[in-house]
Amino acid sequence: MTTLLDAENISVRYASKGGWVQAVSDVSLQLNTGETVGLVGESGCGKSTLGKALMRLLPAEGHLRLNGDDVLALQGKQLLPFRRQVQMMFQDPQGSLNPRQRVGTSIARPLQVAGWSKAAIQARVSHLLEEVGLPASAATRFPHEFSGGQRQRIGIARALALEPNIVICDEPVSALDVSVRAQVINLMRDIQQRSQVTYLFISHDLSVVEYIAHRVVVMYLGRIVETGPTAEIWQAPAHPYTRALLAAAPVADPRHPHSDTLLEGELPSPLNPPAGCAFHTRCPHAQPLCKQQRPQLKSLTSERQVACHFHLS
Template sequence: MIETEPLVAAAGLVKHFPVRRGLFGRVSGLVRAVDGVDVRIAAGETLGVVGESGCGKSTLGRMVLRLIEPTAGSIVFDGQDIGTLGAGALRAQRRAMQIIFQDPYSSLNPRMTVGQTLAEPLRLHGLHRGREGERVTELLHTVGLAPEHALRYPHEFSGGQRQRIGIARALAVEPKLIVCDEAVSALDVSVQAQVVNLLQDLQRRFGLAYIFIAHDLAVVKHIATRVAVMYLGRIVETADKEALFANPRHPYTQALLAAIPRPEPSARRERPVLGGDVPSPLNPPPGCHFHTRCPHAQPVCSQTAPLLEGTGDGHFAACHFWREIQSHAATEQPIAFAPARRRLERLQSAFVASDPVPTP
């Protein structure tokens, strides 16, 4: 098979936010939000990025778009090093890179109608001149909304409809990559399924690539092609979706997967123990950042940071002892409590039952 150049190739991405204190704003520390991350995404692929809150997922996604300037590292998008682009050239390049935000209400201007919101990026990039109205109608139909919705304001829509408007706005400039930053986490379960199915349908139609950032592993399993697991600013494991869910190698990934509620009442599993709290990104532990909570930690873990290594099958893990502890991936967890179990059952059935582009 001939390998093609990836759509996105980011190497050594670092983002440190200075913490300033005192009257003169002196720098007293650095928040290490992203601490040396490599990302490669092919055209038409979905990279799911998962991890606990504060692990750097959103910062990584926004750095790829250069909405946040990296402290170090390079970002090549569609063969162009966007880190070297000036403001004008970057603005033109951003036509191919869009983002869908978590909160579908705060991301829309409440003083603009939906039609004005969708026409704005067309004017900014000089697209569809003289036929903006036709393009707005086309976009609304594409995301399952009616043409008359163009005359309404954001507060007149439900959360799911507002997120569809955000998706339509991202599609307006015909991008190649969309960063979905917790794009469904604020929605009800059944609406999540509808929006995820819509995103998949749009990907098939337009060849889009996604960076899908989420907490919900059930959603990531449904939409992602590959998954990257982040912990305290670093990627600790990455693999194809099937391989990662079936055979996780890093103990942190094993713990995340073991915490997923399971609908089968008879499925009893022993959850891997995670001791202690999440360390502060202001002062992350030396060596492997996860060693303070890892049930398999050895002295070398606190001294040397493990490399993200693979075995030639596209599965990579940053753990000194993943081979020795791999058998722990199959351990069982206790029955999930009833509300979580019911939520997972609704989510799984909704993915199957929902239409990719439901009628409004």
């Protein structure tokens, strides 16, 4: 499997009245051809910030390589080749579309920037709408004339306009009801099978992540605490935080075994993070070492890593 995007020691911080907020700290991950990587964690853990940093929408430190070339220092027009290969799908399908522009115009905009001819743009827009299950005539209508699920299909069409290799999906189905959510997820999977596009799928909905993701990255307070194949993590989470997240997820089957590890307490403030392991203030397994020393990611197998002094498996 070919690595397309290689992020190494990515860090993002914000200036605030109380000082600096370290939103993302030394995060490293890889996105490979044709796979979906799920990025999960509580609200405020840095998931969306990391996604925007990888998309080059936020300034970040570290190294970000696309096909081997470091792109973190690129600015302005230098980013155009990067933008053709990495696109973003947003959480709010209505807010991400200009209400005064017809759908066809919104989808066509990245093609215009890339210098496509008018005839080629028209043909591409029609093809994209049909690919996401909408008629070509939808191009002449405005966003408010569509349902939420249809607007998200339009968002998918726009993200795929330039045939990118990577799409960063920031909570792309959280605003949709359950039945529509399933339709959009299945559409994304179908498109991936046809085109081998790679998804970074950011979500707090673990059932959706379990269904769509090949690998999972778990974040807590700006750092990765566990990563590995989805099925393995769901079967035997190694970090207490991962186990608590899975235990809190609703399960339709009453026979499904639940962990007794419950997530208690509030997420600490990134303005004043705990010393040592950031999770020790909420961890039922915390020991004195956890308060003194931050654990580093270590390999459990060739595909699994965990940052915990006393991991569960």
